[in-house]
Amino acid sequence: MSLSPVEGVALAEIESTGDGDGDAPKAKGFVGRSPGQLAWVRLRRDRTAMISAAMLVFFVLLAFAVPLIQALYGVGPREQFQDRLDGFGMPLGYAGGITGEHWFGLEPGLGRDIFIRMVHGLRTSLFIAFAAAVITAALGILLGTLAGYLGGWIDAVINWITDLTLAMPFLIIALALTPTVALRFYGQREAVPPAFQIGVLISIFALFGWTSTARLVRGQVIALREREFVEAARASGAGLGHMLFRQLLPNIWAPILVSFSLAVPSYITSEAALSFIGVGLTDETPSFGRMIYRSLDYLQTDPSYVFFPGITIFALVLAFNLFGDALRDALDPKSSR
């Protein structure tokens, strides 16, 4: 038996189910629904949420299908098509060399196919962002619940570390730390493998990103700490693990979910930003940030080059932001939608 109000349909909200598909309202009555079900119903009704969710599913499927797409498309991300460039290294034809074989044209200079590099870049970007968001959420939840529930000196120490982390200039530290770490494991002249760069990026995001989730969770836990059900569980002799994960956590998953869904796009842009300034991924690994950086040199001669990665990253981030906002609205118990 659980004393926490979220499990089961204890918090049944009353809602009319009459607003069906336009025909005569059937079975007028009241149904009890759990908060999760309510949120799901609200989300289903929200047109923006559904459109952005469809876009996200499309992007994720695209990322998963990279080997398949590459097999069908027949071009690799590192293949160079020098014969399709003119004497100055500019792609032949219109709009950056768009043809039936090269859907988004070719990169000036090296002559690599832009479409397949973008699909690969999308996969890397989504992988880094999701991995970083999962790790930071886990760290933030753990430290936040500990600080909020235990209080005392543990709270003080965790708070101080949070403040310190927030005072660190993220971009500059990341900028300085990445090559330093690489230098620690690989020599000056050795090539750093892409998997290692990706690992370093994820670790840096984890190191700096947990603070916001921790703050959020801590505040929520402090608000819950003195509630009766927590006290009752404590009086029944529940251990720390049970208190944190069975009693407190189920009550605060909604804001955590929202912050997770808004963290993913912020890691997508941070990865692109770091690759843009040349410390994230190197040119070897396809990445949006690196592509945009390279395209700046060709702004005057091949302007279409900047638009493909630029617009894709915009669409990706916009879809995530819209979905995160819709999720927040759907999960908000005060929302009337």
Added chain:
Amino acid sequence: MARFLVKRLLSAGLTLFAVSVFSFLMFFALPRDPVSGMCPKNCNPERLERVRQELGLRDPLISQYAGYMKGIFTGRDLGSAQGGRCDAPCLGWSYANNEAVSDTLARVLPVTLSIVIPAAILWLLLGVGLGMVSALRRGTWLDRVAIGFSLTGASLQIYFVGAVLLLVLVYNLRLLPVPSYTSLFDSPAKWASGLVLAWVALAFLYSAIYARLSRAQMLETLSEDYVRTARAKGLTKPKVYGRHALRAAITPVVTIAGLDVGGALGGTVITETTFGIQGLGRTAVNAVSDGDLPTIMATVLIAAVFVVLANVVVDLLYAVIDPRVRLR
């Protein structure tokens, strides 16, 4: 008030101390050999050894750190190869630039300030103004335009917006010169025309966030009882919205603004890279690619100082704006 300020400054000092220890360890203790990056070409073992001696890398870490801190507060002697006597804010000698790090910073800091301060004024006015207008005209076409603007802006990236602005305004229409920095005191017109693109790009993206935030805050405040009371007792709309509601709605905006401005002053790395302007951020990027540790360390420290100071300023502003906050 004075007591609060002292307490706040002390804790800020403590934070800065921790940041300096952390970054010192990170940059001087972590790499295999800090010197390898400081002697780029024609390096022979003797020269490497000399650089090691000059940097005091043979000393224990604590005395290295103490020496570095002493240099910042009182200045220190770096030896003839590093420009000899180095005065008070001494941040070391950069082998890559062949000058004292403080000289480099003195040169590039005005550039970053010239980018950030006008941009911040622009984005605050635009963002808060737009947020207020759309909250007061909720549901009208104006509100919808403002929401669309802020959604777009919040999802766009400075490197993309910057590239498009450069392409259209500089390369195609030739309305503006290629971005560059001229001192404000040499020629205000050149200063503005060289940086206006950076201001616009930054302001567009940041004001989106502010419009969103201040709209939400304003809507929440407008539904408060005291706003209704103020209206009911016969105060005019401008007075209620401008004095009573705005004040409460703007406090969270001030927090975010403080952090953003503080962070941006520490180096607008992306903006400077996009527009090719040599400010603090670009200096940090170059220092990293040169392996120029003293310069990297200095840019991290100065960025942290800006963030921490911004936090103190935000706390003080809180007391000015929100009468419920009492400083203790």
